[in-house]
Amino acid sequence: MATEVTYNRIAMLRAERGISRRQLADALGVHYQTVGYLERGEFSPSLHLAMRICQYFEVPVEVVFALEPFPRLGATSQSA
Template sequence: MSEPVDRIYNRIATLRADRGVSRRELAEALGVHYQTIGYLERGEYSPSLHLALQIAGYFGVPVEFVFSREPFTPLGSERG
């Protein structure tokens, strides 16, 4: 079965793990329900532009580092 055309991939779980942040802590910082973070991480929900920018800002990275329309390669493989 192919992936949905409108799927948005993300690195939220990876960024959370790297920073030692729980879903609940991230949700509280963003003003959303903690289940929203789970839905985002699993690709079951695409964020609004506002929420995507909030998430990127929270982690201090560009929004395209967190979200993409194409699957991400593992972070370690991008380092040269």
């Protein structure tokens, strides 16, 4: 059976806002290494933690998490 993978944009959102791993971890009540594990895809958050992450960044869940890889930044679609 294949390993289930959840993709996320935590690192990108954190960088956009100038927030350190430790600051995010403190806000979420987790160890700062947990944030690193999440960002690298080495750990999938519980539903509760995932919802708290989305609430912290004030974005919908689909902005942060996905079952398929996110499109690369800079990838543009052709317009007619």
